Amino acid sequence: MTDTLVRAAAPVALDAGERAALVDTVRRLLAERCTEQDVRRIMDSESGHDPALWRALCDLGLPGLLVPAEAGGTGLGPIELELVMEEVGAALLPAPIISSAIAATLCPDWPGLANGSCIAAVAFAGRHDWAGHSTVAWNGERLTGVARFVPDAAIADTVFVVCDDQIVAVARDAMTVTPPPVFDRTRRVADVTFHGPAELVSDAARIAAAKDIALVALAGEQAGGARRMLEMTVAYATERHQFGRAIGSFQAIKHMAADLLLESESATSAARDAARQLAERTETKDAAIALAAFACADAFVRVAKDGIQMHGGIAFTWEHPAHLYLRRARSAAQLYGDSQVWRERYLQALEAQS
Numbered sequence: 506m507t508d509t510l511v512r513a514a515a516p517v518a519l520d521a522g523e524r525a526a527l528v529d530t531v532r533r534l535l536a537e538r539c540t541e542q543d544v545r546r547i548m549d550s551e552s553g554h555d556p557a558l559w560r561a562l563c564d565l566g567l568p569g570l571l572v573p574a575e576a577g578g579t580g581l582g583p584i585e586l587e588l589v590m591e592e593v594g595a596a597l598l599p600a601p602i603i604s605s606a607i608a609a610t611l612c613p614d615w616p617g618l619a620n621g622s623c624i625a626a627v628a629f630a631g632r633h634d635w636a637g638h639s640t641v642a643w644n645g646e647r648l649t650g651v652a653r654f655v656p657d658a659a660i661a662d663t664v665f666v667v668c669d670d671q672i673v674a675v676a677r678d679a680m681t682v683t684p685p686p687v688f689d690r691t692r693r694v695a696d697v698t699f700h701g702p703a704e705l706v707s708d709a710a711r712i713a714a715a716k717d718i719a720l721v722a723l724a725g726e727q728a729g730g731a732r733r734m735l736e737m738t739v740a741y742a743t744e745r746h747q748f749g750r751a752i753g754s755f756q757a758i759k760h761m762a763a764d765l766l767l768e769s770e771s772a773t774s775a776a777r778d779a780a781r782q783l784a785e786r787t788e789t790k791d792a793a794i795a796l797a798a799f800a801c802a803d804a805f806v807r808v809a810k811d812g813i814q815m816h817g818g819i820a821f822t823w824e825h826p827a828h829l830y831l832r833r834a835r836s837a838a839q840l841y842g843d844s845q846v847w848r849e850r851y852l853q854a855l856e857a858q859s
Contacts, residue, residue, distance in 0.1 A: 527589065544599055552659065583784045588725070595729040603723065629716075630667060647702055648679070682697050684696075717783055720779075734812045791854040796847075799847040806835060
């Protein structure tokens with residue numbers, strides 16, 4: 506497998522070696538182009554977006570990862586996506602992957618989506634709005650209302666709005682984008698006020714699939730972020746000495762590290778199982794996806810929060826990256842509905858199976 510993802514007919518199922526090569530390629534790119542210094546530089550910029558980094562991701566083929574080959578994409582599936590998103594989460598990648606490359610696969614044949622020349626954002630409204638932030642209405646010609654906290658809307662060329670059981674596309678000149686202050690500057694969101702014509706681009710057939718893939722992708726990102734935070738914490742506990750001993754040798758630190766290892770490994774297992782079940786279209790996939798949605802969110806928050814405590818005072822400083830992971834963990838846990846929402850959905854899915 507080369508450094509540019511191979512294009513093939515969709516859907517594509519890679520073998521273990523090809524998946525490992527895919528992950529290694531993404532990891533190497535992010536190690537070169539998405540260091541902590543890069544993340545800080547981008548998050549401190551006005552837009553929170555680096556066109557050069559986005560072009561590098563486009564050259565690798567990431568915007569078209571899920572887009573079928575006949576529409577110009579790579580045509581991979583949920584399993585490969587989840588593995589890539591673990592690397593995205595570990596690097597705190599400040600790029601519109603979750604929006605333009607994943608949620609926007611509602612409309613995979615939209616011009617420019619597969620090669621990244623068009624950046625799209627997605628607003629879930631009505632009963633599809635798990636977080637309860639959006640109130641929009643479409644009369645068949647015009648879209649009105651407000652969608653709040655839409656990821657990457659400020660840099661999007663097009664916003665896809667899931668309204669009732671239809672998907673409409675809104676151009677920049679038919680909406681007003683207002684970026685609010687954000688807790689996590691590595692993922693910008695914006696409030697979008699719609700006041701113009703919208704184009705019907707799809708119906709309900711694609712909505713469920715797009716929701717599922719977005720949740721699996723977010724779970725993979727959270728699992729990857731939790732793993733990286735745990736690695737940082739363990740490394741610090743090994744290097745930091747007090748009273749002539751590494752703090753990692755203290756019983757209390759050992760117990761906390763063991764608990765966080767369990768959280769991290771459980772999150773990874775949940776995310777990967779959800780991806781596998783979605784790929785195989787199992788009868789239990791809805792429960793697996795809901796489980797991953799709350800388990801990975803909770804695990805990332807706990808690993809980041811307790812990891813900061815294990816670092817001690819250094820992690821409370823702006824110069825240390827630990828707080829960046831906590832900020833991403835907190836914001837990601839609210840992106841598509843909080844853990845309570847997905848616990849309820851998990852129980853409903855279990856009842857439906859019985």
